Amino acid sequence: MLVASGLVKHYGGVTALDGVGITLDAGEVHALVGENGAGKSTLVKIMSGVVRPEGGTVELDGAPVRFADARQAAAQGVAIVSQELMTYDDLTVLENLFPYGAPRRGGLVSTREMRRLAGPVLAELGLDPPPHARVGELPLADRQLLEISRALLQEPRVLILDEPTSALPRDAAARLAAVTRRLAERGLAVLYISHFLEEVMRVATRVTVLRDGRVVLAGEPVADVGLDSLVTAMLGQPARHPAPAAAAPRRPGGAAVALTGVTVPGRLGEVSLTAAGGEIVGVAGLQGSGHLAVLDVVCGRARPSSGSVRLPGGRSPRSARHAVTQGVAYISGDRKGRGLMVDKTLWENITSVSWLGQGRGGLMPRRSGLVDRSRGRLERLRVRGDVHARASNLSGGNQQKVVFAKWLDADPAVLALDDPTRGVDVGARSEVHDIVRGLAAEGKVVFIASSDLAELVELCHRVVVLQHGRIVGTLDGDRLTEPELSLAMNAGFAEPPKPSGGG
Template identity: 55%
Template sequence: MSDGDMLAARGLVKSYGGVRALDGADISLRGGEVHALVGENGAGKSTLVRILSGTVAPDDGTVLLAKEARTGGIAVVSQELSLFPDLTVRENLYPYRPPRRFGLLDRGAMDRAARPVLAELGLDVDPGMLLGELPLADQQLTEIARALLRRPEILVLDEPTSALSAAAVDRLEQVLRTLTGRGIAVLYVTHFLEEVMRFAQRVTVLRDGRVALAGARREDVDVPELVTAMLGSRPPQPVRRARTVAEGPPPVVLSEVSVPGRLADVTFTVRAGEVVGVAGVQGAGHLAALEVVCGRTAISAGRVDVGGRGLPRSLRAAVRAGVAFVPSDRKRYGLMAERMVWENATAVSWLALGRGGVLPSRTELVCRTADLTDRLRLRGGPYDIVARLSGGNQQKVVFAKWLATEPRIVVLDDPTRGVDVGVRAEMHRIVGELAAGGAAVLIASTDLAELTEVCDRVLVFVRGRIVGEVHGERLTEHALAVAVQSGLTRPG
């Protein structure tokens, strides 16, 4: 270990089954410093954090701790808050082994210990109030306070700002300065490269379980260099597209649309025969735009026209306007898992749109389903139970359900999430066929490569606004990643 290091990890290896999550990763954490850890989904960040915190043992490699770190330990604040909204702030601060006096909880001792920590974080709250009454930002700071009450020498913050407002992020910046001023080493895991440039003194990039950039000083790198480290030096591969966009009024029009806390003056159109992507980091507003088109989110200002029927007030109204919505969470929103394929595939066209009459024959519905499953090359018959199909075939059932409505507008939220490469290619083929058939397609994806493969153009969202558009020869994964992250660093 070097002087000043609180922790030094060397050659960490970890495999799950046949998948190597970490492949010889190194990292060091210094006292009084914020060290950012970044990488794409699946790069190995979570596995590294689990090993450093002691919740998972590595298959190989070593983790060395300075004497101070062995005494104070490591505290982790995870992305998913592990708090109890129905308990008080005090009870959340002391979930384990709270101070007692004569066998009873010593609330006075709890509050005396907590107040200076809360003050240090700028959190002015009554310890006796219910945690659920606090805004999300204060709940996040409460979890950090709980970690600090353990007096750790190393603090791991895993995506701490994924659901915070800009004002709350400013507060967190002050908190980080306070913590590093006390000599605490902070490992800051994030996908917001803006925050790396703003908060961190050093940055490590993981790619495919290996270190692609090791402890670089913040002043020595910029956003494009970080993106290259995350993605690798992949040569740009422009995708030539030859789709015909229909003339006439666009099926999707948003004009100066605002949604409190999510969208601000957003304007765009999607024409018939066009595939338009929306991209941004978590909370950027691109998913809110999809929800507006689908009738799932109300607007506070602006004008929306979907399918020539104005603003849909509900998902049912959107469906009647010709909208199909394929959600990212198929198990929660897209499927009736214990029902047969034919029941799922005809649910919207029959129950919501009434196609086939009040009581269509089962034979007719099964025949319709067979046509759809043939078109989608689904491995399974109309009478198969959906839960027994593979994940990829379940996703095809979701597509079948919406294709049965003969949609004019198709909204896709991460349509190939959790499916293999073969099914992904099938989904992309279907998207192309929908656009070729005259549908207007609007798609969001956490996989930027997917957007470059299927879209004619991609709108880049930052903090609820569209800050740019990538299209034509420039529409490559690298260029899109740079656009998303560079937009974050713009003033204002």
């Protein structure tokens, strides 16, 4: 249905695509995978007309197409959900769903008609936002689902999803997978980009792998490609298996972070929790359970109305900025607006926070020193990009690695991580995990929330589970597994079984 062939695209000296082709057939979910910077989003942007290739063609039903923009693509039945979300944050949910013209009745925009059309699509994806809420106020996962709903409302024949589940909790990701398969059964052609390879194996019928701007595996049936050979194709070498958290050295006893009876109206009720230096503590819960509020009070983004938060230095965070000066790093997967200055160079981004902590009167470090230091950090995280490049020129996953590098540079005492590896490829993900384990081993305190439960299970020493703003239990040791965690988040903890003398 949609066929791209021989696509070539350079950005300055960088070859993003070097003769890439892919065929999307009606009725299939075709997965596209590859490391950060492999060229996946560039391919999508060319298909949707946002980026012009220097060579190659895109054909729809045998006729060459060159869309001027996403709107023209939509008019011809090609809907795209891009990796960096394109929601209009100041508009309402309903307004966001109909960007190319709202349905009208008698010449007037009809809210009722909008709701009638949107209702079933939102319901299928399990999204139930207040229709007149400003989209900027919604959680990242909801914004992601909203953008997918918008694409579906265009009733496309070709649907392109660039990392649609990178911020979705597991239940929402599962619903989206089911919807995606149903759409393919109805005859849509779906292109599905994801770094969650197990998810790819479940959802897709065929898979294409890009490495360094070239196709290294072309449209093989997923059933014929095992997970291991998929990873090998992506990385060009077999993956190394991550060490489980239990094996990580643990030296608790360093300065702790202590929450005592912390209440944040509407979000947290009398939460007490202490994390020692050296500990990696997960906070888990369904959306609205308050688990993210725990991170927010630690990093000064929310102030308790009662109770106290004590940081390792003995102070309480007074504001987000004050928390930074007290050594708290907040790393979020919601990098748009939170953490990256896209118009600045990589080295300026990376060295930007370490300044805040130093206060005034410190000696101005030499620029060449800062650049060298930044380069080292980029190499460690395997970022594909020059220290002097602007952050906006990086692929999504590489941008996320820069956010991480920036906070490492500040040498924090406490890390508050919220989906820190969102959009990061499997290789770099384990690198980030190693770094987090290393920081804990040095005695830092780590709090982490993640929509990816596997990440919590792999990394954490223990995970506290919240419901309705309260801690309902803790999982650690043998009980810290994905099924147990999922169960606890959804259903809470049953009373521990009483020992019984038989009978």
